[in-house]
Amino acid sequence: MGTNTPTNEKPPTAAAKSYTPLFETNRRSTKSQLLNKLFAATVLLGICSIWFYRFTHPAPTTHRWVWVGALFAEIWFGLYWVLTQAGRWDPVFRSTHKDRLAAAHPDRSLPRVDVFVCTADHTIEPPILVVNTVLSLVAYDYPPDKLAVYLSDDGASEFTLYAMLEAARFAGSWVGFCRRFDVEPRSPEAYFAAAAGEKSEGGGGGGGWEEELVAVKKQYEEMKDRIESATQMGRIPEDALLQHKEAFSHWDGNNKYSWRRDHPTILHVNPPPADGVNGSSLHLPTLVYLAREKRPQHHHNFKAGAMNALIRVSSKISNAPILLNLDCDMYSNDPSTLRDALCFFMDDRKNHDVAFLQLPQMFDNVTKNDIYGSSLLVISRVEFPGLDSFGGPMYIGSGCFHRRDVLCGRDFDPNGSKLDWTNYGRDHEHTVEQLEREAKPLADIASDHNTLWGTEMGLKYGCPVEDVITGLSIQCKGWKSMYFDPKREAFLGKAPTTWPQTLVQHKRWSEGDFQIVLSRFSPAWYASGRISIGLQMMYLCYCLWAPNCLAVLYYSIIPSLCLLKGIPKLTCSSINHNLLLQISSPWVLPFAYAVAAKYLYSLAEFLCSGGTILGWWNEQRTWLYKRTCSYLFAFVDTILKTMGFGESGFVITAKVADEDVARRYDKEIMEFGVSSPMFNILATIAMLNLFSLSGVVVRCLVAKDGVGVRVVFDDMGLQLLLCGALVLINWPLYHAVFFRKDKGRMPGSVTATALVSALVVCTSFVFLY
Numbered sequence: 211m212g213t214n215t216p217t218n219e220k221p222p223t224a225a226a227k228s229y230t231p232l233f234e235t236n237r238r239s240t241k242s243q244l245l246n247k248l249f250a251a252t253v254l255l256g257i258c259s260i261w262f263y264r265f266t267h268p269a270p271t272t273h274r275w276v277w278v279g280a281l282f283a284e285i286w287f288g289l290y291w292v293l294t295q296a297g298r299w300d301p302v303f304r305s306t307h308k309d310r311l312a313a314a315h316p317d318r319s320l321p322r323v324d325v326f327v328c329t330a331d332h333t334i335e336p337p338i339l340v341v342n343t344v345l346s347l348v349a350y351d352y353p354p355d356k357l358a359v360y361l362s363d364d365g366a367s368e369f370t371l372y373a374m375l376e377a378a379r380f381a382g383s384w385v386g387f388c389r390r391f392d393v394e395p396r397s398p399e400a401y402f403a404a405a406a407g408e409k410s411e412g413g414g415g416g417g418g419w420e421e422e423l424v425a426v427k428k429q430y431e432e433m434k435d436r437i438e439s440a441t442q443m444g445r446i447p448e449d450a451l452l453q454h455k456e457a458f459s460h461w462d463g464n465n466k467y468s469w470r471r472d473h474p475t476i477l478h479v480n481p482p483p484a485d486g487v488n489g490s491s492l493h494l495p496t497l498v499y500l501a502r503e504k505r506p507q508h509h510h511n512f513k514a515g516a517m518n519a520l521i522r523v524s525s526k527i528s529n530a531p532i533l534l535n536l537d538c539d540m541y542s543n544d545p546s547t548l549r550d551a552l553c554f555f556m557d558d559r560k561n562h563d564v565a566f567l568q569l570p571q572m573f574d575n576v577t578k579n580d581i582y583g584s585s586l587l588v589i590s591r592v593e594f595p596g597l598d599s600f601g602g603p604m605y606i607g608s609g610c611f612h613r614r615d616v617l618c619g620r621d622f623d624p625n626g627s628k629l630d631w632t633n634y635g636r637d638h639e640h641t642v643e644q645l646e647r648e649a650k651p652l653a654d655i656a657s658d659h660n661t662l663w664g665t666e667m668g669l670k671y672g673c674p675v676e677d678v679i680t681g682l683s684i685q686c687k688g689w690k691s692m693y694f695d696p697k698r699e700a701f702l703g704k705a706p707t708t709w710p711q712t713l714v715q716h717k718r719w720s721e722g723d724f725q726i727v728l729s730r731f732s733p734a735w736y737a738s739g740r741i742s743i744g745l746q747m748m749y750l751c752y753c754l755w756a757p758n759c760l761a762v763l764y765y766s767i768i769p770s771l772c773l774l775k776g777i778p779k780l781t782c783s784s785i786n787h788n789l790l791l792q793i794s795s796p797w798v799l800p801f802a803y804a805v806a807a808k809y810l811y812s813l814a815e816f817l818c819s820g821g822t823i824l825g826w827w828n829e830q831r832t833w834l835y836k837r838t839c840s841y842l843f844a845f846v847d848t849i850l851k852t853m854g855f856g857e858s859g860f861v862i863t864a865k866v867a868d869e870d871v872a873r874r875y876d877k878e879i880m881e882f883g884v885s886s887p888m889f890n891i892l893a894t895i896a897m898l899n900l901f902s903l904s905g906v907v908v909r910c911l912v913a914k915d916g917v918g919v920r921v922v923f924d925d926m927g928l929q930l931l932l933c934g935a936l937v938l939i940n941w942p943l944y945h946a947v948f949f950r951k952d953k954g955r956m957p958g959s960v961t962a963t964a965l966v967s968a969l970v971v972c973t974s975f976v977f978l979y
């Protein structure tokens with residue numbers, strides 16, 4: 211996509227000579243930008259001519275609603291396309307100078323960093339996965355006395371605490387090994403897997419690496435065994451109970467069923483040995499376990515509540531000016547990421563308005579052709595760099611660095627919003643007991659309920675995408691954000707591995723995003739004048755995912771039904787209308803151009819972002835399924851919620867699958883498996899298109915004189931194409947319905963429901979309408 215050239219940011223003046231930038235900003239070459247814009251202009255022309263066609267061929271008297279639907283869908287798709295162009299207007303790409311950072315700020319003058327890891331359920335977020343993340347963070351290449359890792363456990367699980375304590379013990383050996391051989395990545399599980407395939411970087415070159423690897427791996431496996439068997443047997447080993455009597459005492463005699471929703475704050479600070487691990491020179495960061503207080507009568511506000519408790523508690527313990535937020539499945543893949551991030555926050559000239567720095571969310575379990583389109587490639591590689599030029603990307607949760615003061619509600623002052631490092635941190639004259647005693651009440655409900663937390667301070671409450679709404683409210687104050695997509699992925703997490711997970715995750719996202727449009731911070735009006743128009747357009751683009759379902763549902767159902775019934779024309783007294791255009795009509799050209807150009811461009815973007823052709827095709831299916839299911843449910847639920855019915859929840863995505871499912875996932879076989887209302891809709895639409903297509907084919911075959919065939923192709927050619935494309939993209943679904951025998955197939959009940967519903971819809975449309 212063109213070459214990158216550095217932008218000319220303000221020519222250096224004499225006074226500014228001593229300033230050395232810590233990061234670089236690159237833009238596409240003027241030529242490639244111009245070409246891109248010209249191309250966009252031609253597509254826009256195509257879109258306008260489609261609109262023009264509709265308006266100059268006014269509503270017919272018969273089948274009027276079909277016409278109205280098509281008009282609505284075409285306007286929607288056209289406008290939506292315009293919104294997406296903002297993300298492609300002027301992308302910027304950032305790179306860092308860690309060497310300059312090191313020269314300007316020796317380790318002892320680096321600011322503290324607090325890392326927050328959130329977990330919420332030890333059954334779907336296994337403790338061993340969580341501690342792999344924790345260990346990868348503890349092993350950051352950063353002065354240990356400046357780093358603290360906090361684990362928030364909304365599941366209040368003794369097994370997660372046990373796992374963390376085990377990890378703290380193992381950390382000495384692990385970090386030592388990592389430092390000595392400079393290994394990457396620093397999540398033990400990921401490293402050992404890579405080392406086994408001899409793909410590991412660093413290390414390999416002798417110096418006792420192999421022996422040490424065997425030893426540290428053995429220790430790790432033993433620890434993993436202990437953690438997993440404790441979880442399986444539902445019992446913490448005696449020796450651990452004895453050693454950490456105080457910490458585990460909270461679980462004595464608790465009621466297993468209500469515990470998660472009803473328990474006091476549990477805070478356990480695990481300070482590193484002051485004189486180094488086993489008296490060596492190796493020091494480790496502080497590790498903290500927190501399960502904030504929960505009571506059934508108080509809403510806990512999901513991850514936002516957990517994050518706010520962490521912000522408060524950490525302010526007493528380490529009080530770092532920079533916070534990093536990670537989900538429990540996202541381990542650090544690059545030990546130098548903290549230094550990368552600081553290049554942005556510590557750049558002398560450009561740091562005064564940067565509130566947060568978002569890094570892309572990448573996943574280590576995505577298969578080659580990404581069957582669920584979960585890698586977010588185009589968003590990460592194309593759209594977020596695009597947002598960055600308009601004031602910065604959204605805050606999307608995991609992988610985001612924040613300035614503590616801004617996240618805590620600091621207003622933007624154009625004359626002085628610089629971060630003063632020196633006011634932060636606290637020295638450890640306190641004993642651990644003192645620290646725990648002081649910090650603990652801050653995670654109690656009393657410190658949160660009826661306070662400014664969740665409204666003016668911290669992450670916002672009441673929205674399933676707490677991250678996006680929080681980021682938007684910060685940007686609306688005048689703060690900027692930045693996006694940094696490093697060459698080596700900074701974090702790797704777990705993407706959903708089944709259709710139900712994928713669809714439910716997108717329901718949460720699109721529901722949350724749509725709520726933002728209707729909220730106080732609406733990007734449609736509140737943000738006007740507060741953030742740039744380009745950014746506003748892109749916020750709308752994401753926040754209007756949910757209502758997208760209407761136009762897509764229309765396009766995937768009505769033209770096919772009309773095809774089946776044989777309605778090519780919508781007649782009005784004098785003019786002939788076509789539902790979709792007639793193939794021989796000159797108007798087909800701009801229509802075909804706009805559609806083809808849009809899809810080819812999207813394919814090119816996908817390939818340039820590192821995807822495969824099949825991956826792109828899979829992503830198109832995912833978009834279709836998300837739009838017809840997740841977004842529909844999100845849309846309906848949001849409307850109901852605004853009318854006062856129901857509340858939106860937070861369904862946590864499972865990070866493990868049973869063996870059978872995992873095996874199919876690795877083979878890129880789609881997983882349906884359970885019956886769900888979402889599948890009923892998907893399968894019904896798929897069947898309906900199959901029936902329509904077969905119906906037409908049969909009709910052509912029985913038409914003796916060939917007239918029927920000609921009419922079908924000429925008058926309904928586009929409908930036929932659309933229906934054919936829908937059948938093609940649904941292929942794996944038919945396969946799962948009709949042919950598969952494994953557990954991941956479409957359940958019989960869904961199949962039956964879909965067949966009956968599609969049959970009823972088709973016959974009643976053909977015979978009754």
Ligand SMILES: O=c1ccn([C@@H]2O[C@H](COP(=O)(O)OP(=O)(O)O[C@H]3O[C@H](CO)[C@@H](O)[C@H](O)[C@H]3O)[C@@H](O)[C@H]2O)c(=O)[nH]1
Pocket residue numbers: 328329330331335362364511512513516536537538539606607608674675676677715718719722860861862863864
């Ligand atoms: O009551 C809760 C619910 C969730 N979580 C944590 O929130 C994180 C995200 O949950 P997950 O189920 O993995 O959702 P994703 O859709 O994968 O997460 C993305 O979307 C979320 C917003 O919907 C953001 O919060 C996340 O950071 C972002 O990675 C996980 O670490 C959970 O443990 C909590 O701490 N408390």
Ligand SMILES: [Mn+2]
Pocket residue numbers: 537539703704863
């Ligand atoms: Mn996740």
